[in-house]
Amino acid sequence: MHAPVLVLKDSLKRESGSKVHHANIQASKAVADIIRTTLGPRSMLKMLLDAAGGIVVTNDGNAILRELDLAHPAAKSMIELSRTQDEEVGDGTTSVIVLAGEMLHVAATFIDKNYHPTVICRAYNKALEDSISVLDKIAMPIDVTDRATMLSLVKSCIGTKFTGQFGGLIADLAIEATTTVGVDLGQGLREVDIKKYIKIEKIPGGQLEDSKVLKGxxxxxxxxxxxxxxxxxxxxxxxxxxxxxxxxxxENQTNAELVKExxxxxxxxxxxxxxxxxxxxxxxxxxxxxxxxxxxxxxxxxxxxxxxxxxxxxxxxxxxxxxxxxxxxxxxxxxxxxxxxxxxxxxxxxxxxxxxxxxxxxxxxxxxPKACTVLLRGASKDLLNEVERNLQDAMSVARNILKNPKLLPGGGATELTVSAALKQKSSSIEGIEKWPYEAAAVAFEAIPRTLAQNCGVNVIRTMTALQGKHADVGNEWTGIDGNTGDIVDMKERKIWDSYNVKAQTFKTAMEAACMLLRIDDIVSGIKKKQAPGAGPTPSKPKVEEEGDADSEQILPE
Missing domain, CATH: 3.50.7.10 (GroEL)
Structure with missing residues (x-):
């Protein structure tokens, strides 16, 4: 008779190794592909049915992902990214998912070649540090008291949203509301609490142009x-x-007894x-x-x-x-x-x-007033809900600029500049980390590429032309005009991004990619559901003896 072999019955399921890596990368890429088409001014809208049967029509990455019901743990953690981004800086929720998805996608080749995940993560972290230093170099400080600059800035940040078609209306409301509740703390610091002190009231009826910020x-x-x-x-x-x-x-149900009338x-x-x-x-x-x-x-x-x-x-x-x-x-x-x-x-x-x-x-x-109300009017509840989401983003952009008044070029120009700088630097890196570092540099091109795809232009030609321009120094501000797909100077077209949003996007995307790459085991402790009427499952694992499957003995406690 052989020694007993321990067999765990159904209580634990386990996947490990490169199988898990590929599954995680696939799941993350699937999430990124869902919202890829909602990036940029020519973005598509998604119609979502929520659990209660209501309809949400939006192109806000965070709002879309919030409604998704996913089972895969890696996909769930991707959704968490956009929520983090939304709470931290309120914008860039789509970019962060697209970028993280691309970072994982380029890592798949190295997993196939048996690179250790920690090597890839080390290269990615190095790339993140270098990309932030590139952002610091090209960032342009601005004057927050100049209303026209602020307006064009917020306008360009929410130009990709549904309300972009109403021109500066939403940007105007956002700047007025945020500057109202801004409190100077001294030493150049400002506290702008848009969640607590700005209330958005939506009243269906009237026109969107009737919306206004109330000084009170x-x-x-x-x-x-x-x-x-x-x-x-x-x-x-x-x-x-x-x-x-x-x-x-x-207190506590007091009883009073009345004797006389x-x-x-x-x-x-x-x-x-x-x-x-x-x-x-x-x-x-x-x-x-x-x-x-x-x-x-x-x-x-x-x-x-x-x-x-x-x-x-x-x-x-x-x-x-x-x-x-x-x-x-x-x-x-x-x-x-x-x-x-x-x-x-x-x-x-x-x-x-x-x-x-x-x-x-x-x-x-x-x-x-140090608090205000934004009164929104519009044709229908659905329209007002979308306007409110866009207004929240616009107010977050205005708050970020008030807190850290620095600008970066939009239209994928920042990503291309970072990509070109990293490619250049990769030649000086020695050892095995060189290739993942270079791959991270290429992954940054996902943002301008997606913009070009959503414009409907020839992606390969546009990207080649852009990479050629960014190979020369001094073209940091060249990017894609999201409306036409032309290659233009972002300063002339006034297409900007806030420094806080970009830096946070890069950090969140890179760190999430590293975290998902370092997962090599998924162990599920969920028991399978029983058929109704079946007896209780044994809680202790059983031992089956080799060669004699019928004779079972419970392990002694």
Missing amino acids: VMINKDVVAPGKMRRRILFPRIILLDCPLEYKKG EDWEILLKLEEEYIQNMCMQILKFKPDLVITEKGLSDLACHYLSKAGVSAIRRLRKTDNNRIAKACGAVVVNRPEELQESDVGTGAGLFEVKKFGDEFFAFIVDCKD
């Missing part, structure tokens, strides 16, 4: 008692509260007095508008409206913070703690307007 805040609320309270106040004094203006309920009246009187005191403490400061995040009882509403004060209740915390930033008020937790300095006097107008069937409150014309 707009909320989907009406005053509590429309008949009794004013709906339009000039230069309002605003008090913001984070507490309920109603009788305090006892008069006790009930006393109880009601206590309630009335409590609410009256609260309202009097607020009315001491002569406000015109009281906004609370919690409830507001009818009695409090009565006292406030009698004093000619308008009130809004149940506001979101984020909206309340925005109003505080816009009109200079402070959100107060208890009416007793109110001070004159907490009252917001920075707003020029409070007004309630009706759009369609809904009422919207506007607190606008603020003196020095």
Whole structure:
């Protein structure tokens, strides 16, 4: 009888070696091919059906990949890339996937030739360092206070988007919104929080040209008692509260036993007095508008409206913070703690307007708002959703430039310059790393090549002509005009890219390619689903003896 051999039953599946490398490269390339056609101004749109049956029409790489449902782990990590890119710099989500896919594609040849993945990764990391130093050389500093330059810059960055056809409208909205919420921290630093302090309100109807940036805040609320309270106040004094203006309920289901009938009246009187005191403490400061995040009882509403004060209740915390930033008020937790300095006097107008069937409150014309609302109008919800996505990208571009005011040429010129510089440098590299380094240099050409493909020009001729130009020094700004496919000077056509976006794209793509190349084992610990009615699977691995498959013995614990 032979020694028992351990056989693992179905609980672990394992793939390893070059098989895994090729599978990962295939999966990454498949993801890159899905969104390759959405790069550049002549890009195609994708129509996506989401889980709820809704439709999304977009050419934003991140929005497309977000809706994809993929099973392959390498493909999932590629999708994660575009999300990282979107959160970090808000643009370049398509480029990063195309570039990472190409980096992996060129590595496949070396895997076939039995190069060790760490050798390829080492060469790639060296190429990344050199490419960032090339970016530093060709970057052009700009003046962020020059509105025209900023406008042309944001315009060229979102020219590839769907709203590119509306000219400078979206770029204009984006720059106005980001410069409004920008806060100088001193020493040349600026804090621009576009997620927290810029709200985008989409109201279907009207034309896209009616969209505007409000110097203040707009909320989907009406005053509590429309008949009794004013709906339009000039230069309002605003008090913001984070507490309920109603009788305090006892904690944990308090029970009160009333013995006499008069006790009930006393109880009601206590309630009335409590609410009256609260309202009097607020009315001491002569406000015109009281906004609370919690409830507001009818009695409090009565006292406030009698004093000619308008009130809004149940506001979101984020909206309340925005109003505080816009009109200079402070959100107060208890009416007793109110001070004159907490009252917001920075707003020029409070007004309630009706759009369609809904009422919207506007607190606008603020003196020095540090929060704003972008009001988008348009034909349909789908259109507005796409405009909002493009506006988010445009605001991210404007924020990147405010944070790091440096420019790089667009239209694939940056990638070609980096590619030419790396090719030149590869001749001085000795040893086995030379070839992967050279391959990385070639991979950078994927971006201009994809641009040329999407324009519908002869790709081989265009790429050959471009490589010829970039072989000479001084042609760093030569690239492809994404609309026509012509080879032009990017400075003349004002096609730019932000330095932050490009540097982040290169770093993310290279590091992701290296990470995926270093995976040599995929071990899946997922058990196969059982047929209904089958018994429980044995949790311990079984031992089968060679030559006697029927006699099984469980391993001792």
